[in-house]
Amino acid sequence: MFLIPLLAFPFVFAAAAYRLYTLPRRCIAGTLRLAKPGLTLRTSLTAAAYLGLLAYVVVLPVLAAKVLALGTFNLEAWLGLGPALAGFPVAYIASEWTFYYGFQRPSRHA
Template sequence: MFLIPLLVFPFIFAAAAYRLYTVPRQYIAGNLRLARPGLTLRTSLTAGAYLGLLAYLVALPVLAVKALALGPLNLETWLGIGPALAVFPVAYIAAEWTFYYGFQRPSGHARHSHTG
């Protein structure tokens, strides 16, 4: 049950780290703006999704290092953090969904670039 999410975990982890790096850069550059400026539920959810994904991204390596410190072959420890690792892709997709509706591109910028 946890095998497929654990296999895609490194790719999702890298995508989340990249997204957490690019969102502030795009926002500062003016390529992204909040869909509803001001203190709204959508803005709060967008900020919460960013901070939640950031906290999750920091917590997972800490948990892995703790598990390795207790012994790399300690199965009970790895089974304890296994669900947190397996649920990370779902948390990433939820954050991306929130970003999709929480941010918008300024007029003149296409949401999806088409080449060719």
């Protein structure tokens, strides 16, 4: 059950880190805008998705380092970390879905 998400974890983690890096840059450059400016539910959900994905990307390596710092191979610690690692692709897909509806690409005129 956890095997496929765990195999996809490194690729999804890299994609999430790239997305977290490029979203603010694209907003500042003007190539990406919020779909509904102002304080709306869509804007709040988009901000919550960004902050949630950022927290997930920061916390997972900290938890993995904590398990590695135990020294000896502790199977219980790795099994406890398994659901968090397996749930990361689901959280990434949910945040991407929110970003798709929360941001608007400006129209390009020739």
